[in-house]
Amino acid sequence: MSLWRYLAQTMTDTRLRPDQAGWLIASAAISLAPHVEHLPPALATICSLLLAWRGVIAAGRGRLPHRFVLLSLGTVVVGLVLLEYRHLFGKDPGITFLAGLLSLKLLETNSRRDGRVVLLLCFFMQTGQFLYQQGMLIAALALLGTTTAIGSLLALEGPPLAPRVRLAAAARLALQGIPLMLVLFVLFPRVQGPLWGLPADAYNRVSGLSDNMTPGDVARLSESSEIAFRASFAGELPPPSERYWRGPVLSLFDGHSWRAGRNDMALRPSYAPQGVAYPYTLTLEAHNQRWLLALDFPGDAAGLRYGTDFQLMSTEPVRSRIRLLLVSYPHTPVGLNATPRELREAMVLPAGSNPRTQALGAHIRQEARDAGDILQRVITDFRRRSLSYTLDPQPLGRDDADNFLFDTKQGFCEHFASAFVITMRAAGIPARVVTGYQGGEINPVDGTLVIRQSDAHAWAEVWLAGQGWKRIDPTAASAPRRIDGGLAAALPDDGHLPLLARSDLAWLRTLRNQLDALDNRWNQWVLGYNPARQKALLSGIGVTDADWQTITALMGGACAVVMALLTAWALRHRNAADALDRNWSMFCKRLAAVGLPRATWEGPQDYASRIAGLRPDLADTVNHIATEYAHLRYGRAGIGPAAFQRLQHVIKNFHPR
Amino acid sequence: MPHQIANRLAEATCRVILGKEHAVRLALACVLARGHLLIEDIPGVGKTTLAHVLARVLGLQFQRIQFTSDMLPADIVGVSVFDQREGAFRFHPGPVFSQLVLADEINRATPKAQSALLEAMEERQISAEGRTWPLPEPFFVIATQNPAEQIGTFPLPESQLDRFLMRISMGYPDPVAERALLAGEDRRDMLARLQPELQADELAGLFAAVRQVHAAPRLLDYVQALLAHSRQGSGFAIGLSPRAGLALLAAARAWALLAGRDHVQPEDVQAVLPAVAGHRLRAADDAPLMPDQLARRLIEAVPLPG
Numbered sequence: 001m002s003l004w005r006y007l008a009q010t011m012t013d014t015r016l017r018p019d020q021a022g023w024l025i026a027s028a029a030i031s032l033a034p035h036v037e038h039l040p041p042a043l044a045t046i047c048s049l050l051l052a053w054r055g056v057i058a059a060g061r062g063r064l065p066h067r068f069v070l071l072s073l074g075t076v077v078v079g080l081v082l083l084e085y086r087h088l089f090g091k092d093p094g095i096t097f098l099a100g101l102l103s104l105k106l107l108e109t110n111s112r113r114d115g116r117v118v119l120l121l122c123f124f125m126q127t128g129q130f131l132y133q134q135g136m137l138i139a140a141l142a143l144l145g146t147t148t149a150i151g152s153l154l155a156l157e158g159p160p161l162a163p164r165v166r167l168a169a170a171a172r173l174a175l176q177g178i179p180l181m182l183v184l185f186v187l188f189p190r191v192q193g194p195l196w197g198l199p200a201d202a203y204n205r206v207s208g209l210s211d212n213m214t215p216g217d218v219a220r221l222s223e224s225s226e227i228a229f230r231a232s233f234a235g236e237l238p239p240p241s242e243r244y245w246r247g248p249v250l251s252l253f254d255g256h257s258w259r260a261g262r263n264d265m266a267l268r269p270s271y272a273p274q275g276v277a278y279p280y281t282l283t284l285e286a287h288n289q290r291w292l293l294a295l296d297f298p299g300d301a302a303g304l305r306y307g308t309d310f311q312l313m314s315t316e317p318v319r320s321r322i323r324l325l326l327v328s329y330p331h332t333p334v335g336l337n338a339t340p341r342e343l344r345e346a347m348v349l350p351a352g353s354n355p356r357t358q359a360l361g362a363h364i365r366q367e368a369r370d371a372g373d374i375l376q377r378v379i380t381d382f383r384r385r386s387l388s389y390t391l392d393p394q395p396l397g398r399d400d401a402d403n404f405l406f407d408t409k410q411g412f413c414e415h416f417a418s419a420f421v422i423t424m425r426a427a428g429i430p431a432r433v434v435t436g437y438q439g440g441e442i443n444p445v446d447g448t449l450v451i452r453q454s455d456a457h458a459w460a461e462v463w464l465a466g467q468g469w470k471r472i473d474p475t476a477a478s479a480p481r482r483i484d485g486g487l488a489a490a491l492p493d494d495g496h497l498p499l500l501a502r503s504d505l506a507w508l509r510t511l512r513n514q515l516d517a518l519d520n521r522w523n524q525w526v527l528g529y530n531p532a533r534q535k536a537l538l539s540g541i542g543v544t545d546a547d548w549q550t551i552t553a554l555m556g557g558a559c560a561v562v563m564a565l566l567t568a569w570a571l572r573h574r575n576a577a578d579a580l581d582r583n584w585s586m587f588c589k590r591l592a593a594v595g596l597p598r599a600t601w602e603g604p605q606d607y608a609s610r611i612a613g614l615r616p617d618l619a620d621t622v623n624h625i626a627t628e629y630a631h632l633r634y635g636r637a638g639i640g641p642a643a644f645q646r647l648q649h650v651i652k653n654f655h656p657r
Numbered sequence: 658m659p660h661q662i663a664n665r666l667a668e669a670t671c672r673v674i675l676g677k678e679h680a681v682r683l684a685l686a687c688v689l690a691r692g693h694l695l696i697e698d699i700p701g702v703g704k705t706t707l708a709h710v711l712a713r714v715l716g717l718q719f720q721r722i723q724f725t726s727d728m729l730p731a732d733i734v735g736v737s738v739f740d741q742r743e744g745a746f747r748f749h750p751g752p753v754f755s756q757l758v759l760a761d762e763i764n765r766a767t768p769k770a771q772s773a774l775l776e777a778m779e780e781r782q783i784s785a786e787g788r789t790w791p792l793p794e795p796f797f798v799i800a801t802q803n804p805a806e807q808i809g810t811f812p813l814p815e816s817q818l819d820r821f822l823m824r825i826s827m828g829y830p831d832p833v834a835e836r837a838l839l840a841g842e843d844r845r846d847m848l849a850r851l852q853p854e855l856q857a858d859e860l861a862g863l864f865a866a867v868r869q870v871h872a873a874p875r876l877l878d879y880v881q882a883l884l885a886h887s888r889q890g891s892g893f894a895i896g897l898s899p900r901a902g903l904a905l906l907a908a909a910r911a912w913a914l915l916a917g918r919d920h921v922q923p924e925d926v927q928a929v930l931p932a933v934a935g936h937r938l939r940a941a942d943d944a945p946l947m948p949d950q951l952a953r954r955l956i957e958a959v960p961l962p963g
Binding site: 015017159160581584599600601602603604605606630631633634635636638 | 871881889919956
């Protein structure tokens with residue numbers, strides 16, 4: 001047969017059945033579904049329309065589009081990708097482009113060969129979704145996608161079967177892959193850093209604090225219930241009033257917004273930790289900044305940096321979730337030897353901004369005896385103003401602090417902090433705004449303290465001679481429950497609140513807690529499985545100081561062992577049906593060797609009677625074997641072990657010449 | 658034993674229809690599988706006699722309808738006549754109300770008349786005057802047609818051919834059988850003397866026995882492989898329908914019962930395949946293949962599973 005005829009025949013012979021097309025479409029849909037979130041809406045729509053179109057064709061209506069149509073659609077996809085991203089390279093354009101190509105490929109797929117290409121693309125898209133998210137749900141979805149794609153591969157090669165049967169077979173195959181998956185997961189040499197993230201993407205779309213603050217910023221953050229970090233304390237938890245997690249310290253004020261001042265890094269803290277110690281593990285979500293949000297004030301820890309404003313910093317931005325073992329000493333006096341420059345910076349007020357607040361500060365200064373008295377008087381004054389705490393304050397205009405203190409009297413923590421610091425500065429006391437998180441919620445399921453973006457907070461710090469920097473939380477003065485009971489407790493009942501912060505939805509909170517605890521496990525054990533953990537695990541089984549070569553060798557060995565075990569298991573469990581087939585084909589082979597081959601389509605009984613006609617000497621045995629085989633193979637009783645063994649014995653001793 | 662009864666039927670039929678054992682057994686299998694039979698052959702090879710004999714040995718009520726080109730549906734299903742005494746129309750059942758109907762030369766009637774019968778075959782009831790009249794139980798149609806005759810005939814379309822479980826042809830008898838036929842006694846006399854071979858209820862028992870013949874998973878694999886190949890293989894323009902698949906299995910079960918087995922083997926499927934699938938398949942290249950050759954092509958293209 002010429003090559004051309006062979007090719008022509010394979011192309012016609014392997015036209016897809018409707019069930020095969022259905023499997024391919026389902027695989028593509030499941031593989032594309034998680035990408036919908038980050039595909040440009042136009043392209044997501046096009047992809048789903050293309051899939052639906054292919055579905056209609058698979059249902060027997062219409063034909064596959066002409067090559068020219070596909071080409072124009074392909075051009076549209078490329079155009080859309082270019083329009084959205086300006087180029088075709090990199091993660092987002094690449095994935096988008098591939099999603100379009102996968103949908104298009106389905107529309108020209110009408111042979112098994114093309115079907116395999118589609119499935120390879122599906123597998124690739126499933127891997128691609130881990131570039132965006134690595135949560136448990138995504139992993140479950142990927143598992144489902146893999147199983148469906150395996151089912152499709154089976155459907156491409158096998159006869160049409162019920163989807164349920166096919167899916168069960170695919171699930172069995174996937175299950176058999178799990179031991180191998182575990183070996184690879186545990187032993188694949190790890191590199192430091194996130195397994196999946198691409199460097200360029202780590203900068204995008206991460207919410208959290210920033211190093212400048214305009215009134216309203218923190219309030220916006222408080223709408224998000226995303227987890228910022230978790231802390232699990234080895235011993236007792238600090239009381240709520242001491243749960244201040246320090247973020248950027250803002251001392252530069254331009255009349256409207258606050259910015260971070262100068263912050264020098266040191267290898268050790270500038271203070272001597274003292275008082276009660278709280279050891280804890282901090283699991284920080286990626287936020288692409290260097291600050292680490294430690295509980296005030298962290299003791300000495302190796303490999304970290306200490307800012308002159310008492311922030312704990314990392315040497316590089318936190319681009320993936322990290323775990324830190326820390327000890328904090330809330331009662332440590334800090335800033336006893338503050339530099340004059342630092343204090344000068346904490347006194348600057350732009351002339352003319354917030355005149356009424358500045359006047360208030362100047363007035364209090366004239367009346368007060370000393371710095372401590374000024375502080376007391378300002379606090380008292382704030383308390384007397386009956387300022388109220390709200391998540392959506394009225395717009396404040398240019399002089400935010402003036403409007404807040406004298407007119408609207410409604411604000412969020414950053415208004416309180418900002419107005420307080422301005423007043424203190426006007427009264428001649430060095431003061432600054434500190435942002436960070438306050439409070440947190442204990443997950444009763446695993447006892448960790450969970451701090452969400454909605455726990456973002458701003459407070460103030462003033463410097464008093466002899467006492468150093470002291471934390472003052474003006475919000476606490478007006479709405480003390482914010483500090484003791486969290487956001488929900490501080491707001492009036494009619495204030496709108498993030499759904500998950502509401503206390504009347506207890507079941508929802510319980511569910512969320514359960515999920516959080518599960519998610520935490522996943523983060524710790526699956527995503528957080530880093531070189532250190534791998535090393536610890538390996539030394540647990542007696543392999544100390546493993547370098548990557550050792551680990552690779554170990555992995556290869558373990559894979560071989562798993563494969564050998566699986567093979568042994570499969571051989572043991574080859575069922576009687578297979579053994580019967582083996583014996584029958586051995587019988588046929590022996591007859592073929594003496595020039596009496598069985599045609600592939602020939603039934604046992606027909607074969608036997610044909611041989612009986614050609615070789616009467618063999619007739620009895622051959623008839624006996626064929627009848628017995630047909631009975632076992634097709635009979636009502638199935639394959640009885642005793643009958644099978646008798647037949648096996650006869651076939652073993654059958655040697656035609 | 659059901660298969661002994663079935664073989665008794667086959668032997669009795671073969672005593673009258675000489676030298677046609679395979680065709681007789683196929684016809685019997687068709688009846689046992691509760692399917693309608695189409696016999697296609699030139700005149701005078703015993704088509705009508707076969708139908709007569711089957712009716713006799715099975716003890717079925719028999720009616721013969723000779724199809725002609727001027728025939729009307731009412732000639733088959735019956736007609737409503739005005740009864741003056743009762744002052745109402747009364748339905749007079751037509752010849753189709755019989756357990757075994759011989760539709761002789763079915764291709765000579767117009768499509769309208771043909772479809773009246775073919776509808777009855779499918780529905781097993783007659784709708785007339787806004788009422789439905791159930792046909793007797795069991796109900797079989799044995800239709801004959803002459804393939805050589807082309808002028809003034811209306812060949813059955815594929816959709817209607819599909820309603821016949823089997824299509825068989827008789828062929829000429831071999832010399833030995835022909836000699837016996839020539840030397841033997843008059844077939845009409847034999848037919849008249851023929852006694853039913855079945856007791857009451859025995860036919861229903863046979864039907865049940867056929868249904869209970871075991872079809873192992875491996876055999877169903879094989880049937881599915883045959884169907885799949887007829888649909889995607891390059892050799893066929895029209896594949897076998899799911900109904901054809903059911904027909905194939907039912908016929909193979911009846912064949913297995915006739916062979917005295919309680920389970921179906923691939924040989925049974927292969928034996929009935931030309932009769933069951935021959936009139937439902939068409940070669941892709943429209944090659945003028947005999948139905949048997951086409952079925953053979955299908956059989957030899959599909960290996961036994963395992």
